[in-house]
Amino acid sequence: MKTTRIYLARHGETEWNVAKRMQGQKDSPLTSRGRDQAVLLREKLLADPVIAEHGIDFAFSSALGRACETLEICLDGINIPKKTDSDLNEISLGEWEGLTFREVEQKWPEEFYNFWHCPSLYTPSRGGETYMQLQARMVSTLKKMSAIIKKPANVLVISHWIAIKTALVALQGLSIDHIPSIPKPANGEFQIITL
Secondary structure, three states, X not given: OOOOEEEEEEOOOEHHHHHOXXXXXXXXXXXXXXXXXXHHHHHHHHHOHXXXXXXXXXXXXXXXHHHHHHHHHHOOOOOOOEEEOHHHOOOOEHHHOOOEHHHHHHHOHHHHHHHHXXXXXXXXXXXXXXXXXXHHHXXXXXXXXXXXXXXXXXXXXXXXXXXXXXXXXXXOOOOHHHHHHXXXXXXXXXXXXXX
């Protein structure tokens, strides 16, 4: 193993995912399905050939409850350093948080469209952040992790739907407006990036 591999995973399903509510940096608990997804995430990670040979060295999670709970379930009984970092949190959606997708679309139709289809044109509601702000903190944090660890390692990172997509386009050298073309990460699934 010559590079640091980051296993970038989305938290398990939450009650607000099911209700189609905008979560952002507000929280709702994992559903029973979400807890099962965290268990399956563990099984998939341990089946990865590199992890099967070398194990997981470090784990990081967003500071939001749904990500922390996913990490704890996934790594139950695995004794490795774990840390939460608010820079891995989901995009802040300001006054949209807690509203249903339909409510947001009715009240802010243009911004709702831009949020999903034209990220560079999206202007956040009061208290929210732009895609560029999210991308800067996500990419900086992932690179900082790799530098701090200073050795080839396997690192599990539990984060969020939009946060993951935003980081992936940057790490692939794509513009922010490529975010809609990146497949939505499923709850409890991971992607591997090397740094």
